[in-house]
Amino acid sequence: MTHAIVIGGGATGVGVARDLSLRGVDVTLLERGGLGAGTTGRSHGVLHSGARYAAVDPEGAADCIRENRILREIAGTAVSETGGLFVQLPDDPNDAFERRAAACEELGISVERLDPKTAREREPELPSDVERALAVPDGVVSPGRLVAVTADAARRNGARIRTDTPVTDVLVDGDRVVGVETADGRLRADYVVNATGAWAGEIVSLAGIELRMAPTKGAMVAVSEPDVGSVLNRSRRPSDGDIAVPYRGGVVLGTTSTPVEDPDDVATDGATVERLLGEGEALLPGVAEAPIDRVYCGVRPLYGGDRDGRSAPRGFRLLDHTEEGRSGFLSIVGGKLTTHRLMAEAVSDHVCGVLGIDEPCRTHEIPLPAAEGTRFDELCEQFDVGGPADETFTFR
Ligand SMILES: Cc1cc2nc3c(=O)[nH]c(=O)nc-3n(C[C@H](O)[C@H](O)[C@H](O)COP(=O)(O)OP(=O)(O)OC[C@H]3O[C@@H](n4cnc5c(N)ncnc54)[C@H](O)[C@@H]3O)c2cc1C
Missing domain, CATH: 3.30.9.10 (D-Amino Acid Oxidase, subunit A, domain 2)
Known part of the structure; x- marks a missing residue:
C-alpha cells in the first residue's frame, strides 16, 4: 500500500490526512505538539464568506465562499452560522x-x-x-473542534495521527525524499507532505533546499x-x-x-x-x-509579497520540490483556516497524480463525524487539542 507522511497537524495537515486516507492511501501524520498547536489554534476562527477580500483578492474570496458553503454542510458543530x-x-x-x-x-x-x-x-x-x-x-469555526473531528475522520479511514512527535530530519536518497526521522526512529514513505505552515521553511531546510517564508x-x-x-x-x-x-x-x-x-x-x-x-x-x-x-x-504562514505582510497573497501555494532535486516532497503554504479543505484537496490531487492513484476527492460531500460534549472532550485529550483560540470558542 502506498504510504504518505504528512508533517504538521494544523487544519491543513489533518485535512490532507483525511483526504488521502479516503483515496486509499496509508497515511501517517506527525505533529510536534498537539493538533492545532500552531497557527490553527491561534486564529480568530472566522469562517470567511470572502467579503473581507472580495475587492482586493477576488480569487481568494471565491475560494472562501465555496469553502464556507461546504463547511456549513459538512462540519456540523464545528461551525456556527x-x-x-x-x-x-x-x-x-x-x-x-x-x-x-x-x-x-x-x-x-x-x-x-x-x-x-x-x-x-x-x-x-x-x-x-x-x-x-x-x-x-x-460564520465562526472552532479550530479545535474542526481539527479534532477531521483527524478522527482520517483515523477512521486508517490514518495514524501521532502528536508530540517532531520531525527532526528529512531523509533524502539521490534526488528523492524517502522519509523522515523522529525521536522514535526513521520512517519511510512514498511521498512526504510538508504542511507545517509558518514552519515550512525549517522542514524544507532539513531536506537541504530553501523556502523563504514571510510570516x-x-x-x-x-x-x-x-x-x-x-x-x-x-x-x-x-x-x-x-x-x-x-x-x-x-x-x-x-x-x-x-x-x-x-x-x-x-x-x-x-x-x-x-x-x-x-x-x-x-x-x-x-x-x-x-x-x-x-x-x-x-x-x-505567508509566502511571497512584501515583508509587512498586509500585501502578501492570502491564497495558498503548492510547491512541488522536484525541480530543486527533491521529488516525492511538496510544501503547502499560505491559505486560511476557511480554505484548509480546498488546500488539502489540491495537495491530495497532486500526490495521487504523482503516485498514479486514480481516486477522486470526496471530502466535500462526506460529513465530518459529530463531536459534542464528552465525545469532543475525549478527542481533545486523545489529540492533545487546546490552542488559545479554542478556550474562547465554546459555542452557545
Ligand atoms: C492572527 C491570525 C488570525 C487568523 N484568523 C483567521 C480567521 O479568522 N479565519 C481564517 O480562515 N483564517 C485565519 N487565519 C489564518 C489561519 O489560521 C491559517 O492560515 C491556518 O490555520 C494555517 O493552518 P496550517 O495547518 O497550514 O498551519 P498550522 O496550524 O500552523 O499547522 C502547522 C503545524 O506544523 C507543526 N510543526 C511545525 N514544525 C514541525 C515539525 N518539525 N514536526 C512536526 N510538526 C511540526 C506545528 O506545530 C503546527 O501545528 C489567521 C491567522 C492569524 C495569524
Whole structure:
C-alpha cells in the first residue's frame, strides 16, 4: 500500500490526512505538539464568506465562499452560522462600502445593505454614529473542534495521527525524499507532505533546499463582553484592529500584522493590547473597559509579497520540490483556516497524480463525524487539542 507522511497537524495537515486516507492511501501524520498547536489554534476562527477580500483578492474570496458553503454542510458543530456585518463608521471611506458590495455580488456572495436603524436593531452594541452596514454570510469555526473531528475522520479511514512527535530530519536518497526521522526512529514513505505552515521553511531546510517564508504575527484580545451575535468588520481595507468575533457572550478583538523571523515568536506587549482595545472601542463603545479573558498571538504562514505582510497573497501555494532535486516532497503554504479543505484537496490531487492513484476527492460531500460534549472532550485529550483560540470558542 502506498504510504504518505504528512508533517504538521494544523487544519491543513489533518485535512490532507483525511483526504488521502479516503483515496486509499496509508497515511501517517506527525505533529510536534498537539493538533492545532500552531497557527490553527491561534486564529480568530472566522469562517470567511470572502467579503473581507472580495475587492482586493477576488480569487481568494471565491475560494472562501465555496469553502464556507461546504463547511456549513459538512462540519456540523464545528461551525456556527453567526453571519457578519461590515460596518461603516464616520471615519471609514464612503466608496469602500459600495466597492465591497459590488465585488461580493460579482462573486455570488449574498449581501444585504442595512440602514443605521436596522444595523443597530441587529447588533444593538454598535455605536450610534454607524452610517450603514453590509450583512454577509460570515460564520465562526472552532479550530479545535474542526481539527479534532477531521483527524478522527482520517483515523477512521486508517490514518495514524501521532502528536508530540517532531520531525527532526528529512531523509533524502539521490534526488528523492524517502522519509523522515523522529525521536522514535526513521520512517519511510512514498511521498512526504510538508504542511507545517509558518514552519515550512525549517522542514524544507532539513531536506537541504530553501523556502523563504514571510510570516507575520497577529495579536488578539478576548474580552468577556459585550454580547454580540455577528462577526463585525470595519468597512475599510484590512488594517489593524478592524475585526471583532463573537464567542461565549464576549468578543475576540483582532488583529495586527508584524513581520517575524521566528514563527515561535508569539509574545505581545501592553501597547499592542491597548491599540486593539482602542480600535475596538470605535466599533463597540465600552469594549475597552471590558474584563480581558485572554491575549494571544498567531503567526500567518505567508509566502511571497512584501515583508509587512498586509500585501502578501492570502491564497495558498503548492510547491512541488522536484525541480530543486527533491521529488516525492511538496510544501503547502499560505491559505486560511476557511480554505484548509480546498488546500488539502489540491495537495491530495497532486500526490495521487504523482503516485498514479486514480481516486477522486470526496471530502466535500462526506460529513465530518459529530463531536459534542464528552465525545469532543475525549478527542481533545486523545489529540492533545487546546490552542488559545479554542478556550474562547465554546459555542452557545
Ligand atoms: C492572527 C491570525 C488570525 C487568523 N484568523 C483567521 C480567521 O479568522 N479565519 C481564517 O480562515 N483564517 C485565519 N487565519 C489564518 C489561519 O489560521 C491559517 O492560515 C491556518 O490555520 C494555517 O493552518 P496550517 O495547518 O497550514 O498551519 P498550522 O496550524 O500552523 O499547522 C502547522 C503545524 O506544523 C507543526 N510543526 C511545525 N514544525 C514541525 C515539525 N518539525 N514536526 C512536526 N510538526 C511540526 C506545528 O506545530 C503546527 O501545528 C489567521 C491567522 C492569524 C495569524
